[in-house]
Amino acid sequence: MTQQLDSFFGALADPTRRAVIERLASGPATVTELHAPHAMALPTFMRHLGVLEKTGLVRSIKKGRVRTCHIEAAPLIAAQGWLAWQRHLWETRLDQLDQLARHLDESTPQ
Amino acid sequence: MTQQLDSFFGALADPTRRAVIERLASGPATVTELHAPHAMALPTFMRHLGVLEKTGLVRSIKKGRVRTCHIEAAPLIAAQGWLAWQRHLWETRLDQLDQLARHLDESTPQ
Numbered sequence: 155m156t157q158q159l160d161s162f163f164g165a166l167a168d169p170t171r172r173a174v175i176e177r178l179a180s181g182p183a184t185v186t187e188l189h190a191p192h193a194m195a196l197p198t199f200m201r202h203l204g205v206l207e208k209t210g211l212v213r214s215i216k217k218g219r220v221r222t223c224h225i226e227a228a229p230l231i232a233a234q235g236w237l238a239w240q241r242h243l244w245e246t247r248l249d250q251l252d253q254l255a256r257h258l259d260e261s262t263p264q
Numbered sequence: 265m266t267q268q269l270d271s272f273f274g275a276l277a278d279p280t281r282r283a284v285i286e287r288l289a290s291g292p293a294t295v296t297e298l299h300a301p302h303a304m305a306l307p308t309f310m311r312h313l314g315v316l317e318k319t320g321l322v323r324s325i326k327k328g329r330v331r332t333c334h335i336e337a338a339p340l341i342a343a344q345g346w347l348a349w350q351r352h353l354w355e356t357r358l359d360q361l362d363q364l365a366r367h368l369d370e371s372t373p374q
Contacts, residue, residue, distance in 0.1 A: 160278060161277070163274070163277035164274070164277035166273040167272075167274035168270060175350055179350040179351075179353035179354045225354055230354070240289040243286075243290050247291055
């Protein structure tokens with residue numbers, strides 16, 4: 155899992171690759187459609203797509219001459235789950251500090 | 265924001281740096297405490313800490329000879345927010361497909 159998180163977060167550390175994920179979150183798309191908004195050569199774009207496929211964030215199917223890509227939910231959920239857990243720990247600690255502060259406040263003689 | 269997401273996700277694409285975040289999510293810690301569980305030279309560890317500080321995920325304060333680190337919530341929340349949004353889009357689309365399938369099912373003559 156830790157190696158997977160390395161590659162998931164690494165894959166997301168690039169604006170082109172995040173744009174592909176943003177597009178695919180709304181539904182499958184062909185490589186041509188995915189490439190269209192990006193001002194870069196197709197081979198460069200394909201390398202980004204390759205990174206996403208290698209990490210398992212994106213899968214593709216070729217039918218005739220058209221390759222269609224779709225998102226894979228599991229890695230996205232895993233990466234978000236890790237971040238959500240850290241946030242939960244951190245917020246729980248803030249709550250505890252808050253309660254402690256209130257408790258000290260109440261027990262201080264006026 | 266997009267450059268910040270690049271650096272947040274890039275910083276999280278490493279097990280040592282994620283371990284530091286996991287530790288700090290439960291409360292502040294000194295550099296010595298953070299370094300202790302990691303079998304690596306202090307200068308190497310300090311480079312990882314430097315990456316986390318540069319992206320704003322971690323802040324540190326030096327008091328005398330002791331440097332204490334704490335987590336910064338905003339980048340964690342931003343990174344998690346981006347992932348949560350993609351997941352939301354993707355799940356909304358699945359729900360819509362599900363409704364469409366049910367609708368087609370109901371309107372098909374038996």
